[in-house]
Amino acid sequence: MTTFIIRRLLQLIPVLIGVTILVFSLMHLTPGNPAMILAGENAPDATVQAIEQRLGLNDPLPIQYFNFLADAIRLDFGVSMRDNLPVADHVMPRFWVTLELAIYSTIFSIFLGLIAGIVSAVRQYTISDISIMIVALFGLSMPNFWLGLMLIQYFSINLGWFDPTGWGSPNQLVLPIITLGTAGAAIIARMTRSSMLDVIQQDYIRTARAKGVRERYVVYKHALKNALIPVVTVIGLQFGALLAGTVLTETVFAINGMGRLLIDSIQARDFPVVQACVLIIAVIFVLVNLIVDISYRLLNKRIDLD
Amino acid sequence: MSQKELLKINNLKQYFPIKGGVFGRTVNNVKAVDDVTFTIYEGETVSVVGESGCGKSTTGRAILRLDEPTAGEVEFDGTNVLGLNKKDMRKMRKDMQIIFQDPYASLNPRQTVRQTLVEAMDIQNVVPKKDRANRVSELMETVGLQPHQADRFPHEFSGGQRQRIGIARALSVDPKLIICDEAVSALDVSIQAQVLNLLKKFQDEMNLTYLFIAHDLGVVRHISDRIIVMYLGKIVEIGDKKSIFNNPQHPYTKALLSAIPVPDPDKKTERIFLQGDVPSPIDPPSGCRFHTRCPFATEKCVEETPELRDEDYMDGGHQAACHYIREIESGEHKPTRDTSKVRQV
Amino acid sequence: MKQEENILEVKDLRTSFFIEGEEVKAVDGVTFDVPKGQTLGIVGESGSGKSISALSILQLIGHPGKIVGGEINFKGENLLDFSEKQIRQIRGNKISMIFQEPMTSLNPTYTVGQQIREALKIHQGLGKQKGTDKAIELLELVGIPSPQKRVTQYPFELSGGMRQRVMIAMALACNPELLIADEPTTALDVTIQAQILELIKELQQEIGMSVIMITHDLGVVAETCDYVAVMYCGKVVEYADVRTLFKNPRHPYTVGLLNSLPRSDVDQEELIPIKGTVPPPHDMPEGCRFAPRCPFATDLCHNHLPELKDVGDGEQIRCWIYTDEWDGDPEVKVYEPERTSENK
Numbered sequence: 001m002t003t004f005i006i007r008r009l010l011q012l013i014p015v016l017i018g019v020t021i022l023v024f025s026l027m028h029l030t031p032g033n034p035a036m037i038l039a040g041e042n043a044p045d046a047t048v049q050a051i052e053q054r055l056g057l058n059d060p061l062p063i064q065y066f067n068f069l070a071d072a073i074r075l076d077f078g079v080s081m082r083d084n085l086p087v088a089d090h091v092m093p094r095f096w097v098t099l100e101l102a103i104y105s106t107i108f109s110i111f112l113g114l115i116a117g118i119v120s121a122v123r124q125y126t127i128s129d130i131s132i133m134i135v136a137l138f139g140l141s142m143p144n145f146w147l148g149l150m151l152i153q154y155f156s157i158n159l160g161w162f163d164p165t166g167w168g169s170p171n172q173l174v175l176p177i178i179t180l181g182t183a184g185a186a187i188i189a190r191m192t193r194s195s196m197l198d199v200i201q202q203d204y205i206r207t208a209r210a211k212g213v214r215e216r217y218v219v220y221k222h223a224l225k226n227a228l229i230p231v232v233t234v235i236g237l238q239f240g241a242l243l244a245g246t247v248l249t250e251t252v253f254a255i256n257g258m259g260r261l262l263i264d265s266i267q268a269r270d271f272p273v274v275q276a277c278v279l280i281i282a283v284i285f286v287l288v289n290l291i292v293d294i295s296y297r298l299l300n301k302r303i304d305l306d
Numbered sequence: 307m308s309q310k311e312l313l314k315i316n317n318l319k320q321y322f323p324i325k326g327g328v329f330g331r332t333v334n335n336v337k338a339v340d341d342v343t344f345t346i347y348e349g350e351t352v353s354v355v356g357e358s359g360c361g362k363s364t365t366g367r368a369i370l371r372l373d374e375p376t377a378g379e380v381e382f383d384g385t386n387v388l389g390l391n392k393k394d395m396r397k398m399r400k401d402m403q404i405i406f407q408d409p410y411a412s413l414n415p416r417q418t419v420r421q422t423l424v425e426a427m428d429i430q431n432v433v434p435k436k437d438r439a440n441r442v443s444e445l446m447e448t449v450g451l452q453p454h455q456a457d458r459f460p461h462e463f464s465g466g467q468r469q470r471i472g473i474a475r476a477l478s479v480d481p482k483l484i485i486c487d488e489a490v491s492a493l494d495v496s497i498q499a500q501v502l503n504l505l506k507k508f509q510d511e512m513n514l515t516y517l518f519i520a521h522d523l524g525v526v527r528h529i530s531d532r533i534i535v536m537y538l539g540k541i542v543e544i545g546d547k548k549s550i551f552n553n554p555q556h557p558y559t560k561a562l563l564s565a566i567p568v569p570d571p572d573k574k575t576e577r578i579f580l581q582g583d584v585p586s587p588i589d590p591p592s593g594c595r596f597h598t599r600c601p602f603a604t605e606k607c608v609e610e611t612p613e614l615r616d617e618d619y620m621d622g623g624h625q626a627a628c629h630y631i632r633e634i635e636s637g638e639h640k641p642t643r644d645t646s647k648v649r650q651v
Numbered sequence: 652m653k654q655e656e657n658i659l660e661v662k663d664l665r666t667s668f669f670i671e672g673e674e675v676k677a678v679d680g681v682t683f684d685v686p687k688g689q690t691l692g693i694v695g696e697s698g699s700g701k702s703i704s705a706l707s708i709l710q711l712i713g714h715p716g717k718i719v720g721g722e723i724n725f726k727g728e729n730l731l732d733f734s735e736k737q738i739r740q741i742r743g744n745k746i747s748m749i750f751q752e753p754m755t756s757l758n759p760t761y762t763v764g765q766q767i768r769e770a771l772k773i774h775q776g777l778g779k780q781k782g783t784d785k786a787i788e789l790l791e792l793v794g795i796p797s798p799q800k801r802v803t804q805y806p807f808e809l810s811g812g813m814r815q816r817v818m819i820a821m822a823l824a825c826n827p828e829l830l831i832a833d834e835p836t837t838a839l840d841v842t843i844q845a846q847i848l849e850l851i852k853e854l855q856q857e858i859g860m861s862v863i864m865i866t867h868d869l870g871v872v873a874e875t876c877d878y879v880a881v882m883y884c885g886k887v888v889e890y891a892d893v894r895t896l897f898k899n900p901r902h903p904y905t906v907g908l909l910n911s912l913p914r915s916d917v918d919q920e921e922l923i924p925i926k927g928t929v930p931p932p933h934d935m936p937e938g939c940r941f942a943p944r945c946p947f948a949t950d951l952c953h954n955h956l957p958e959l960k961d962v963g964d965g966e967q968i969r970c971w972i973y974t975d976e977w978d979g980d981p982e983v984k985v986y987e988p989e990r991t992s993e994n995k
Contacts, residue, residue: 007329007330202755203750203752204756204757204758204759206711210709210711210742210748211742211743211769211770211821212741212742212743212744213743213773222761225760225761226759300760357840357843358840464928464929467928494696494867494929495908495911496907496908496924498911498913499911499913499923499924500911500924503921503924523841524870524912524915525913527913527915527918528914528919562841563915564845565844565845566841567845567868567875569897569909571873571874571894572897572898575916577845579846580842580846583813583843
């Protein structure tokens with residue numbers, strides 16, 4: 001196991017280097033001179049040159065890259081082009097909001113998805129199974145901004161139960177979490193169902209029954225643990241996707257999260273902020289994958305054989 | 307034996323690397339086949355027997371280069387098989403066919419039997435195009451199927467019938483050697499007998515040579531002329547069928563033969579129970595690989611690897627790889643420890 | 652012979668599978684007895700219904716299969732009248748089962764100890780410590796070296812033979828009165844098979860349990876069983892004590908099996924296969940199921956199904972030849988021992 005974790009951590013290095021190179025090139029692949037963009041269209045040459053000097057834009061590219069890398073490791077992404085405040089000040093508060101949203105939504109997806117999937121599998125081909133699968137199909141196919149709008153219309157405007165906008169108090173949380181978590185719940189439900197149906201056919205389930213184990217324990221103790229193995233992967237991928245996919249939900253519910261910050265910054269050509277956002281999302285994505293791989297191993301001891 | 311040598315295997319080795327550690331380097335090898343030498347003469351049936359992991363199937367695959375052997379020589383009909391390029395190897399496969407245990411897995415499910423058979427003839431270009439339809443009908447009849455069944459797909463046949471199709475495909479290119487890799491193991495006895503009789507009939511009619519890989523010693527006794535017994539990648543005993551079954555010399559062969567349940571409730575056999583499992587082929591035991599389970603093992607067996615050899619009372623090319631063949635036979639060398647128990651059944 | 656007490660009496664058991672509205676009769680009126688302390692072999696080829704019969708005893712048939720009729724009398728009580736809860740108290744306790752595939756029959760995500768403890772907890776209420784002690788004891792009983800270490804290992808860390816020993820340990824945890832072994836050695840190598848069969852025999856003598864041994868291997872039957880039921884197409888065609896079955900087989904199917912069996916203990920000139928193949932389950936012949944493949948079949952056989960009839964000495968046969976209605980050659984010789992005798 002330790003060997004495995006060390007190996008996976010070592011494998012992260014090239015991935016992260018690749019990501020930083022991509023993010024770094026953002027600055028340099030975009031048309032125009034970054035210094036010129038920073039200085040503004042009508043700035044005098046002297047100002048542009050001064051900025052170039054300050055940002056080290058005259059250094060050879062590899063050196064610029066290493067400087068960027070060294071700064072990024074210290075979470076220093078320079079200053080925003082819009083207000084000259086440190087990028088971290090922009091990104092970090094927004095990042096926590098988005099992280100919260102993603103975590104809560106994932107928990108919601110797991111909770112709902114697992115229950116729905118298990119019920120569906122245990123009662124295969126009954127009305128409950130068919131209804132759950134139809135609802136899941138809807139959940140999967142519905143664009144989440146539309147779901148968000150419908151939820152606001154019904155629960156906020158018609159019934160007045162929840163706040164339609166913002167993030168913080170409990171009644172602001174419910175609708176965005178449902179909006180963002182529904183598709184994930186649908187995917188997890190479908191995955192859990194098929195995985196459970198597969199596991200329930202296995203010989204060791206028959207062995208458990210032959211031992212006199214109650215049907216409930218056969219399902220929750222013997223089948224579920226094995227069925228979860230492929231589901232864990234899906235959950236991990238879902239979480240990564242949520243983190244990057246909060247933009248629409250944040251827009252619908254006017255939440256000041258990283259997704260919106262990213263969009264705003266792209267529109268404002270605020271490259272340092274864009275870089276920081278992309279890098280954070282990429283790093284989280286990679287880390288989540290690592291965690292998935294490790295938990296996969298913990299659940300499935302067989303793979304540890306190598 | 308003055309017959310023609312058809313297949314000569316010299317010092318064949320097949321190692322499969324195991325990757326591991328932080329950098330995924332090759333940390334060790336599975337020594338599936340480790341220095342195996344034997345010869346098959348034209349028109350005979352040689353069986354390779356042994357338990358799982360002994361390397362019998364790997365040997366068959368290595369001969370056909372389905373897995374490229376690590377080292378050694380394979381000479382077929384005077385040609386060095388391992389030296390052939392891809393194109394010549396394909397031509398060579400016309401003469402060396404294989405039938406697998408699971409015929410369903412080795413037949414293309416989207417091709418009718420006719421297409422499968424014609425394709426085989428096409429690749430090897432054995433029968434003129436216009437005669438192929440006739441040849442398909444002929445083959446179907448030969449293996450005991452109706453010619454009109456040739457236009458069906460593999461899933462429309464039963465297990466025994468599919469194995470017949472596998473045989474028909476092998477026969478379609480007029481091979482000299484057929485490797486039967488557990489070819490009848492998955493079949494029920496009543497069907498197995500049909501297929502075994504068929505294989506025997508073709509051998510007589512077409513002077514075929516079989517390398518028969520099997521774990522069922524009843525089948526092996528019925529079909530073979532000579533037998534090779536393998537244990538953990540090495541040949542422990544080789545000889546003609548009568549000598550092996552009536553006069554086994556290697557302690558492993560004795561244990562293996564005595565372990566087979568006999569369909570006769572009155573028969574009293576001395577059963578030698580081997581303790582424990584076959585060790586891993588990754589780090590096989592030193593010296594004689596059987597020493598960890600052998601009732602007769604000594605220090606010498608741990609240190610020295612026995613070579614295949616015979617004693618003057620062993621005839622017909624019968625050889626065994628054991629330090630104490632004569633001594634055990636004469637009762638001079640007694641079991642050295644109680645790893646086995648001998649019991650009247 | 653028949654005076655012995657039977658621990659299990661199966662009468663006219665019927666188990667069907669309902670696939671797309673069609674009924675496939677996998678077990679079609681199966682009757683057999685298991686005398687107390689003895690071993691009954693159920694032998695047959697694939698599709699004969701032998702495994703389904705065994706699973707039916709503990710009602711382990713899942714959807715779309717269903718037991719549609721018959722009686723399973725265990726110590727005088729019909730298990731088919733039991734509630735789900737009652738049958739659970741029998742499973743793994745009074746009647747245990749081991750299966751063909753030791754590689755897949757153990758749960759990969761629990762340790763050997765956890766899996767053995769489970770049965771002890773359900774049926775005897777043993778806690779973790781006591782359960783572990785008993786599990787170690789059981790592993791020792793089934794001949795697993797260093798049981799203290801093995802008890803904490805996962806199934807993938809064990810070889811096939813070891814896993815089957817674990818399965819047996821698990822089955823024996825609550826001292827069952829009947830052990831159903833469904834092809835317990837089919838997936839194992841022959842030297843390991845010898846160990847496992849020997850182990851089952853020893854334990855049977857030690858504990859005094861009865862055994863049902865389901866197998867397709869006539870060698871295993873000859874060596875381990877006291878009585879044998881031969882099954883073909885969901886029906887028992889011959890039931891006899893083991894000596895009678897091998898020395899004087901009477902049903903043409905049993906004879907066919909023996910004649911087509913390649914033997915390792917004697918030289919045979921030729922194998923005599925049974926012609927044709929097993930009929931598909933949805934297209935069963937109207938008369939005797941074996942008639943299309945039987946060398947002696949007459950019109951009577953093709954059109955009318957024979958009953959399983961007592962022919963004396965506790966032997967039962969399902970064949971017209973042994974009835975008064977037989978319309979074929981009255982001197983017919985079904986079994987000629989010289990055919991399979993040694994001709995060295």
